[in-house]
Amino acid sequence: FARRSRDYVRKLRGPPSPSWLLGNEVEIRNQSEVGDLDFPWVREYGATFNTRGTWGKRVVFTCDPRALQHIFHTKGYHYPKRADAAQATRNILGRGIMWASGDTHQRHRKVMNPAFTAQQLRAFLPLFQSTASRMTQKWKDLIQAGEHTFNVSRWLARSTLDAIGEAAFDYRFGAIDSAQNPLSKSMENLFSDTLLYPSGVDLLFKGLWQYIPTSILQYVEYIPTKEYIRFRAFRKLAKSVSKGLIEQRASVSMGDGTSRDVMSVLVRANVSEDPKGQLDEDEILSQMATIILAGYETTALTLAWLLYELSKHPEDQKMMREEIRELRAKLPRGTEFTMLHLDSLTFTIACMKEVLRLYPIVPALVRTAERDDVLPLALPIVTKDGETLTELPIQKGQDFIVSICAYNRLPSVWGSDADEWNPRRFLDTSKEKQTSVGVYANLMTFSGGVQACIGWRFAVIELQALLVEAVENFKFVLPKGVEIMRLPAGIMVPMVRGKMSEGTQMPLQVSLMEE
Numbered sequence: 001f002a003r004r005s006r007d008y009v010r011k012l013r014g015p016p017s018p019s020w021l022l023g024n025e026v027e028i029r030n031q032s033e034v035g036d037l038d039f040p041w042v043r044e045y046g047a048t049f050n051t052r053g054t055w056g057k058r059v060v061f062t063c064d065p066r067a068l069q070h071i072f073h074t075k076g077y078h079y080p081k082r083a084d085a086a087q088a089t090r091n092i093l094g095r096g097i098m099w100a101s102g103d104t105h106q107r108h109r110k111v112m113n114p115a116f117t118a119q120q121l122r123a124f125l126p127l128f129q130s131t132a133s134r135m136t137q138k139w140k141d142l143i144q145a146g147e148h149t150f151n152v153s154r155w156l157a158r159s160t161l162d163a164i165g166e167a168a169f170d171y172r173f174g175a176i177d178s179a180q181n182p183l184s185k186s187m188e189n190l191f192s193d194t195l196l197y198p199s200g201v202d203l204l205f206k207g208l209w210q211y212i213p214t215s216i217l218q219y220v221e222y223i224p225t226k227e228y229i230r231f232r233a234f235r236k237l238a239k240s241v242s243k244g245l246i247e248q249r250a251s252v253s254m255g256d257g258t259s260r261d262v263m264s265v266l267v268r269a270n271v272s273e274d275p276k277g278q279l280d281e282d283e284i285l286s287q288m289a290t291i292i293l294a295g296y297e298t299t300a301l302t303l304a305w306l307l308y309e310l311s312k313h314p315e316d317q318k319m320m321r322e323e324i325r326e327l328r329a330k331l332p333r334g335t336e337f338t339m340l341h342l343d344s345l346t347f348t349i350a351c352m353k354e355v356l357r358l359y360p361i362v363p364a365l366v367r368t369a370e371r372d373d374v375l376p377l378a379l380p381i382v383t384k385d386g387e388t389l390t391e392l393p394i395q396k397g398q399d400f401i402v403s404i405c406a407y408n409r410l411p412s413v414w415g416s417d418a419d420e421w422n423p424r425r426f427l428d429t430s431k432e433k434q435t436s437v438g439v440y441a442n443l444m445t446f447s448g449g450v451q452a453c454i455g456w457r458f459a460v461i462e463l464q465a466l467l468v469e470a471v472e473n474f475k476f477v478l479p480k481g482v483e484i485m486r487l488p489a490g491i492m493v494p495m496v497r498g499k500m501s502e503g504t505q506m507p508l509q510v511s512l513m514e515e
């Protein structure tokens with residue numbers, strides 16, 4: 001069986017590999033924009049095909065809905081993150097939930113889950129709303145001072161950072177009021193300064209990581225080049241700020257022991273007597289660094305892309321504003337929207353789902369099969385010899401690239417206009433028969449299954465609150481001559497063509513809407 005299954009991957013079609021040593025890795029990591037290769041490859045070879053990694057390794061590329069469901073959900077723990085991806089996460093965030101696998105991950109997730117229930121997160125709505133109104137007040141000030149075009153992604157990131165600090169740790173970054181917080185400074189352009197367009201040598205080096213035992217590999221963090229120095233500096237700073245917060249919390253009362261905010265669940269896990277619910281101090285600090293980093297820029301960038309699409313589609317922007325204002329008009333003056341109100345804004349929500357579909361901030365994930373297995377497929381593969389496969393036998397150790405951005409644009413799932421902005425697709429709810437993947441709106445944007453984004457509900461509620469406040473008060477227009485690119489820096493970041501040295505940015509013309 002082992003031999004046969006190896007043969008199956010060998011039989012798959014796929015793009016030619018430019019070199020044995022580097023495989024397709026350099027071209028994949030150096031796409032000028034996210035999806036430049038993924039989309040045409042899927043059109044040409046189907047949803048599952050063969051690519052080459054470094055050192056001659058075969059890497060199966062897939063965006064097949066059933067394969068994704070199997071890899072992330074049904075057999076989640078049998079497809080851990082590839083060792084090099086796990087180590088890269090550890091370099092940035094330490095031994096937290098994003099790095100952990102198997103039993104360790106289960107333990108981390110068990111501790112964290114109570115802080116991320118729907119009920120717990122809905123209670124943050126007023127906090128998100130007050131953050132949103134502090135942000136829009138700043139925008140009004142800027143406009144009054146004569147600034148009409150500004151980098152909205154930076155402002156959104158300052159706002160989501162304030163929100164995560166306060167929601168998770170009762171900590172005030174004060175990022176909206178001042179850009180000087182050292183932790184927020186150390187996160188600025190963290191990915192685009194380090195992971196954008198890597199060299200062949202870098203990729204060859206990282207291609208060896210999966211063959212090095214973790215006990216030795218962990219020392220790569222001390223390599224004295226820019227990437228490792230930046231990541232280490234961020235991690236150390238995030239952990240030391242976190243330690244200060246824990247000490248502060250310890251000096252005040254811990255309440256009645258039932259609080260479910262992130263900080264309380266972490267501190268309780270440190271003193272828990274149940275070994276399956278314990279975290280050591282280093283794990284707790286890593287967890288806090290993880291929540292801060294994972295919890296702010298992803299949401300801010302999603303919203304930046306949404307304002308960008310609304311700038312390109314003024315009719316949709318207008319429709320969203322009208323929907324919000326119509327609801328507002330029904331309420332007594334000065335009333336804040338509740339969660340029920342926000343959830344009733346169907347067009348606004350459809351636009352939010354559409355942006356999550358077209359702009360998955362994490363565009364791809366890498367996984368390894370821990371054992372021999374047979375992958376079920378929704379979209380059959382035609383092999384090099386013309387054979388049709390409805391499932392794919394694979395061998396232990398098989399690596400995968402899972403393309404989230406390509407899944408989110410599969411015509412078989414989303415229709416023939418899958419490459420285009422069309423929020424109305426989400427208003428049609430008759431397409432319920434699809435293979436269910438992911439945690440929200442059948443999208444892979446938050447990943448799926450056992451290691452799916454723990455903060456997806458947090459992100460969705462925060463997006464709703466910030467979006468409604470922004471669109472109700474301001475009009476957004478794309479400045480003339482500005483071309484925005486989707487840069488592949490591990491996460492997808494917006495940059496202006498020809499001005500990449502200026503880093504992540506989404507400059508939009510913002511004007512105040514009359515009441």
Ligand code: HEM
Binds near residue numbers: 290302360365452
């Ligand atoms: C639009 C916003 C967001 C997007 C697109 C997003 C996306 C993702 C994705 C794709 C993963 C899986 C990563 C992997 O397998 O390597 C993930 C994991 C994670 N996310 Fe998010 N995320 C978002 C917001 C948030 C927020 C707001 C928080 C925290 C409040 C958060 C916390 C986490 C954590 C802790 C994990 C690791 C979960 C685990 O390994 O069990 N994320 N996220």
